[in-house]
Structures are given as structure tokens and as C-alpha cells.
Amino acid sequence: MPEIPETGALTRGRVESLVRRSLRSGESLSLQFAYGEDEGEIFIADGKITAAKAGQLEGEQALTRLWSLESGSFAMKRGQVAKTVMFEQSTAKLLLAADRHQARWDRYVDRMGDLNRVFFAPQGAAEASGLPAPLRPFLDRFDGETSVAEVIYGSDLDDLMALRLVSKLVEQDVLDEIVQKEETVRDVGAEKAAAEAWLDGHSGVFENPFAKSEQEEAVSDTFGEFTDPPEKARVEESVPRLEPKPKPKPEPKPEPEPEPEP
Incomplete structure (x- = not known):
């Protein structure tokens, strides 16, 4: 027996699929539809379509309307039987007529x-x-x-x-x-996750200016306030004193020449 979902959303061709699976099941049931402000229903019993209603429509017009639905919702109710049998023709002829109608319908929908x-x-x-x-x-x-x-x-x-x-x-x-303008809903959580992932992936390009302070805060929370050890304390460097340049020695005076003897 084919499995038939009890509820769901309608898309193109969904009604046809539901009806054919219901016919193969051999169960007595009804498929109830909600579309726009209207409602519809298809009754199936002993492998036959017995009745159909859609808004103010009944019979074959109702069946072809429901056949062409592309949006809305459906619900299956087992054990539901139509009070009045609306169709005199065979289910095979109904399905053939619905398929022909749907083929023409789809052409115009695709065009528009x-x-x-x-x-x-x-x-x-x-x-x-x-x-x-x-x-x-x-x-x-x-x-x-x-x-x-x-x-x-x-x-x-x-x-x-x-x-x-x-x-x-x-x-x-x-x-x-x-033209209907769709409001863009921001996903703040997704933005945050994307930002974190992007920043992590580019950690080699950008340096965190707060990384050192964050590490120092973590150390101080665990081991107390951090201070430099004495041996590593900063000592002001003394400015080297410049030694004066030595004065140049005076050149020796030339010795006087000896006087000639008389």
C-alpha cells in the first residue's frame, strides 16, 4: 500500500500525486485543501473519485481547479465518504480530462x-x-x-x-x-559567526592590539599583579662622558748658532 502523507504543503503536481496514490490504496478517504481564502475537497472510495468541491465549484470544474493548485496546504482524512456521488463517468476519463486541462494550464502559467x-x-x-x-x-x-x-x-x-x-x-x-518589496531580515548570529571565522582565518595579517593587555589581565587574575623582577628592572643608561682632547705639545725652539771664535 502506498504511503500517503496526512498533511503537507502544496506544490505543482502535488494534488495529482496525492490522488493517484490514494486511488491505488483502495481506501475510503478525503483529501482536504486550503488555498487562499477558499477550501476544496476530493472524495475517493474503492479506487474511484466520487466527488469534488472547490469553493463554489463542484464536480469536474472543482477537480480541475484543485488539480492545478501550486500553493496552499492539504490534509488527508481516512474514512470520509461523500454524501452524494457526483461523477457518472469513469475515474480513468476524469484523470485523462484533468491531465489535458493541466497541460494547457501549465503552458499559460509558464508564459505569464x-x-x-x-x-x-x-x-x-x-x-x-x-x-x-x-x-x-x-x-x-x-x-x-x-x-x-x-x-x-x-x-x-x-x-x-x-x-x-x-x-x-x-x-x-x-x-x-x-512589485512587492521583501524586507531583509538580518541574522545577527550568523554575522557574528562569520566575522569571527574570517578574523581567525586572517590572524597572520592583522594583529590584535589588545592581545598583550588581555594576556596580562589573565596572568594577574591567576597569579596576582605582575611586576618585573629586580634583575630585569630597567636601569637608566648613563650618558658616557667625553674625555678632553690632549693639547698638542709645542714644537721645540731651535738652538742658537755658536758665535765664531775671534
């Missing part, structure tokens, strides 16, 4: 980008886009706060049709995107 993007319809956007009057309310949903996913799920249009419409409006630059 994240469904959590937020757009604003500026004044005059309806005239610039050439949208017919019945679609003006759809355009008005882009208020700078509602995400693309919320616009699609809140629309009366089929999900795939709404996605195609949004993709076209974005490609024609009819909508202005609201």
Missing part, C-alpha cells in the same frame, strides 16, 4: 509567471485593451492588492479561460505590476 503576482488596472485600461463591456468587471478586480490567482478563482469565468485572459492583458501591457 507566478500566479501570486499583483497587478493594477490604471485609468483608461479598459479603453486601451478594447475589452467588451461584459468583461469590465473582470478588469476592475485588478486593484493592486489582489493576486492573479485570487482574481481567477473569484471570477465567474472558467479557470482556464480566466487565466488566458489575464495572460493576454499582461502581454499587451494593459496592467501595471505592483
Whole structure:
């Protein structure tokens, strides 16, 4: 029996994986989903999909919406049985239809980008886009706060049709995107650890100006105040005295010449 997680987060393709594993298990259970402000549920019994609900949708439209979820959370409840069987066609046909829908859905999502993007319809956007009057309310949903996913799920249009419409409006630059600024959270602990590691790795380059005083404090705490021994006490060096230069000896006077005899 395949192991099925009881709770978790949704990513692309996660709903399909959960449903297929649940079908192979042969259990009677329900998969409950929470996405945005809406909730959904898929019922499975005896290896068959018996019912599906998603927000205000039921049946195959609900199944294809849940199939395409890329964010949100899920929970599995064993022993849950649908009160009413909604599907007359076989589960194999339901899975085939869901896969085809998903393939088209993924192409438009990849072309447009994240469904959590937020757009604003500026004044005059309806005239610039050439949208017919019945679609003006759809355009008005882009208020700078509602995400693309919320616009699609809140629309009366089929999900795939709404996605195609949004993709076209974005490609024609009819909508202005609201860029969400993410706040950078500083990890002070990581900064401190990185600084210590960097300083330790460069200890040969920088000398700690407090190293000597820190060592002396550690010695004094253990052995008392440190003083230099007497034999190593500093003695002021005496300045050598300069001896006077000796005076030069006077040259001897020449002896007088003897007088000649008479």
C-alpha cells in the first residue's frame, strides 16, 4: 500500500500525486485543501473519485481547479465518504480530462509567471485593451492588492479561460505590476559567526592590539599583579662622558748658532 502523507504543503503536481496514490490504496478517504481564502475537497472510495468541491465549484470544474493548485496546504482524512456521488463517468476519463486541462494550464502559467503576482488596472485600461463591456468587471478586480490567482478563482469565468485572459492583458501591457518589496531580515548570529571565522582565518595579517593587555589581565587574575623582577628592572643608561682632547705639545725652539771664535 502506498504511503500517503496526512498533511503537507502544496506544490505543482502535488494534488495529482496525492490522488493517484490514494486511488491505488483502495481506501475510503478525503483529501482536504486550503488555498487562499477558499477550501476544496476530493472524495475517493474503492479506487474511484466520487466527488469534488472547490469553493463554489463542484464536480469536474472543482477537480480541475484543485488539480492545478501550486500553493496552499492539504490534509488527508481516512474514512470520509461523500454524501452524494457526483461523477457518472469513469475515474480513468476524469484523470485523462484533468491531465489535458493541466497541460494547457501549465503552458499559460509558464508564459505569464507566478500566479501570486499583483497587478493594477490604471485609468483608461479598459479603453486601451478594447475589452467588451461584459468583461469590465473582470478588469476592475485588478486593484493592486489582489493576486492573479485570487482574481481567477473569484471570477465567474472558467479557470482556464480566466487565466488566458489575464495572460493576454499582461502581454499587451494593459496592467501595471505592483512589485512587492521583501524586507531583509538580518541574522545577527550568523554575522557574528562569520566575522569571527574570517578574523581567525586572517590572524597572520592583522594583529590584535589588545592581545598583550588581555594576556596580562589573565596572568594577574591567576597569579596576582605582575611586576618585573629586580634583575630585569630597567636601569637608566648613563650618558658616557667625553674625555678632553690632549693639547698638542709645542714644537721645540731651535738652538742658537755658536758665535765664531775671534
